[in-house]
Amino acid sequence: MLDTIYKILAFFTSDATADRWFEQIYDNFIKDDRWTWLMKGLWVTIRLTFFAFIFGFLLGLIIAIIRVSHDKRVVMPRQSFLQRLGGIILSILNTICKIYLNIIQGTPTIVQIMIIYFVILASSTNKIGVAILGFTINSSAYVAEIIRGGINGVDQGQMEAGRSLGFGYIPTMIFIIIPQALKSALPALCNELVVLLKETSVASMVALQDLLAAAMLIRGRTANAFLPLIAAAIIYFVIVSILRAISARLERRLNSGDR
Amino acid sequence: MTDNKTPLIRVENLTKKFSTTTALDNISNNIYNGEVVVVIGPSGSGKSTFLRCLNLLEVPTDGRIYFEGTDITDPHNNINKHRQKMGMVFQQFNLFPHMTILRNLTIGPMKLLKKSKEEAEKKALELLDRVGLADRAGSYPNQLSGGQKQRVAIVRALCMEPDVMLFDEPTSALDPEMVGEVLDVMKMLAKNNMTMVVVTHEMGFAREVGSRVIFMEKGKIIEENEPKEFFENPKSERLKNFLNVVL
Numbered sequence: 466m467l468d469t470i471y472k473i474l475a476f477f478t479s480d481a482t483a484d485r486w487f488e489q490i491y492d493n494f495i496k497d498d499r500w501t502w503l504m505k506g507l508w509v510t511i512r513l514t515f516f517a518f519i520f521g522f523l524l525g526l527i528i529a530i531i532r533v534s535h536d537k538r539v540v541m542p543r544q545s546f547l548q549r550l551g552g553i554i555l556s557i558l559n560t561i562c563k564i565y566l567n568i569i570q571g572t573p574t575i576v577q578i579m580i581i582y583f584v585i586l587a588s589s590t591n592k593i594g595v596a597i598l599g600f601t602i603n604s605s606a607y608v609a610e611i612i613r614g615g616i617n618g619v620d621q622g623q624m625e626a627g628r629s630l631g632f633g634y635i636p637t638m639i640f641i642i643i644p645q646a647l648k649s650a651l652p653a654l655c656n657e658l659v660v661l662l663k664e665t666s667v668a669s670m671v672a673l674q675d676l677l678a679a680a681m682l683i684r685g686r687t688a689n690a691f692l693p694l695i696a697a698a699i700i701y702f703v704i705v706s707i708l709r710a711i712s713a714r715l716e717r718r719l720n721s722g723d724r
Numbered sequence: 725m726t727d728n729k730t731p732l733i734r735v736e737n738l739t740k741k742f743s744t745t746t747a748l749d750n751i752s753n754n755i756y757n758g759e760v761v762v763v764i765g766p767s768g769s770g771k772s773t774f775l776r777c778l779n780l781l782e783v784p785t786d787g788r789i790y791f792e793g794t795d796i797t798d799p800h801n802n803i804n805k806h807r808q809k810m811g812m813v814f815q816q817f818n819l820f821p822h823m824t825i826l827r828n829l830t831i832g833p834m835k836l837l838k839k840s841k842e843e844a845e846k847k848a849l850e851l852l853d854r855v856g857l858a859d860r861a862g863s864y865p866n867q868l869s870g871g872q873k874q875r876v877a878i879v880r881a882l883c884m885e886p887d888v889m890l891f892d893e894p895t896s897a898l899d900p901e902m903v904g905e906v907l908d909v910m911k912m913l914a915k916n917n918m919t920m921v922v923v924t925h926e927m928g929f930a931r932e933v934g935s936r937v938i939f940m941e942k943g944k945i946i947e948e949n950e951p952k953e954f955f956e957n958p959k960s961e962r963l964k965n966f967l968n969v970v971l
Binding site: 539541542543544545548620622623625626627628629630631632633636640641644645648 | 779781783784785786797798799800804805806807808810811812814816818819820821822831832835836880881884
């Protein structure tokens with residue numbers, strides 16, 4: 466392995482340059498098995514992204530449904546007590562959601578993460594748990610708006626058709642509206658996943674050992690910034706490319722059904 | 725539950741106001757079992773709003789609607805239960821595009837009537853066969869022509885075994901050559917004594933199949949009669965004018 470790297474380097478440059486590069490690569494990645502630091506950091510990044518996306522998606526879905534339900538609510542001239550109570554609760558929830566969305570979308574991600582890490586959950590020792598919570602909150606706000614757009618894009622007649630069969634509002638949402646909304650929102654959701662993956666690098670600022678933090682750690686040992694950072698960038702790029710390829714495939718498969 | 729004397733649907737003083745206009749102005753009417761009521765009128769006359777109020781897709785501003793003796797405008801009554809008994813067919817079909825035809829037809833019976841999958845599919849295929857689309861059960865709605873979609877939409881409503889079928893301009897979005905196939909299915913329903921309320925521009929259908937024709941204008945019922953009298957001997961000046969234009 467080392468031999469091969471050396472030969473490749475020597476092929477492109479003079480022996481002296483090859484020696485110098487080889488030494489740096491050795492220092493940054495091979496000595497003390499430093500490449501495994503990057504792998505460990507990558508594993509943290511992937512776990513963080515995965516859980517934050519799943520939880521952020523679920524929270525965002527709930528927020529989107531509350532927002533749409535409120536905006537499209539038809540007020541009956543005659544209401545039962547429960548209907549009136551439901552309307553009031555929905556209004557309150559909607560207001561909370563709107564404020565939440567405004568705050569989350571109106572402040573930088575890094576500030577949110579730092580507030581959660583250093584202020585709200587300063588006593589917690591579960592660093593990755595705190596980071597997952599922080600990115601869940603951040604991502605949910607964007608997912609909520611994406612899904613809300615998807616729901617609003619579903620033809621009004623679909624809701625009417627569901628209701629006319631005798632489905633209630635929520636079953637119609639679940640069986641008929643949401644599946645269509647998610648399908649049309651899929652490209653934007655995949656994009657949000659990619660954005661989230663890249664954003665998680667912010668977690669290195671709160672001492673979480675993610676991929677970027679691992680690269681910085683190597684830099685601290687070797688006093689060489691170029692190679693570890695380039696390595697981190699390449700790894701991010703590869704993961705993003707894989708996600709993009711998967712989402713393109715998924716989209717094609719979903720679209721083949723109805724065209 | 726209902727005999728021929730008590731109406732299946734009783735509409736009392738129905739009024740529907742939108743922000744600036746009055747779409748329905750104090751309408752009262754009864755619809756009896758086995759009737760085919762055809763509602764005609766110029767656009768903006770409120771005929772679609774009237775139909776959509778019958779199953780509360782449009783919420784009336786005032787008035788009462790009794791279905792099988794129950795006041796469905798009373799918020800304490802579960803409208804979802806009553807809607808199961810009122811099939812509706814839309815101008816734009818509104819099939820569920822993410823489901824196969826068979827799934828479109830069985831989701832209601834399975835989830836709402838708690839039928840088994842086998843039972844629901846058997847009934848769906850039987851009805852699909854009757855409208856000549858048995859071979860399309862596995863297709864998606866977008867793979868069908870407009871006329872086929874509308875026939876499937878009718879079958880979807882029928883799968884719920886409704887007591888009345890509401891048609892909201894079922895042929896208006898169709899290419900002319902497909903209108904006939906949908907009207908044929910509706911005629912078949914009428915022959916089988918299905919109670920139907922049909923909003924349409926198809927005067928031929930009204931004359932041939934209707935048991936009563938209602939003419940609406942500006943949110944009011946101007947005239948109603950059995951079809952022969954209605955078309956051959958219109959009483960009001962406005963109906964005469966309307967018939968002159970459309971016939």
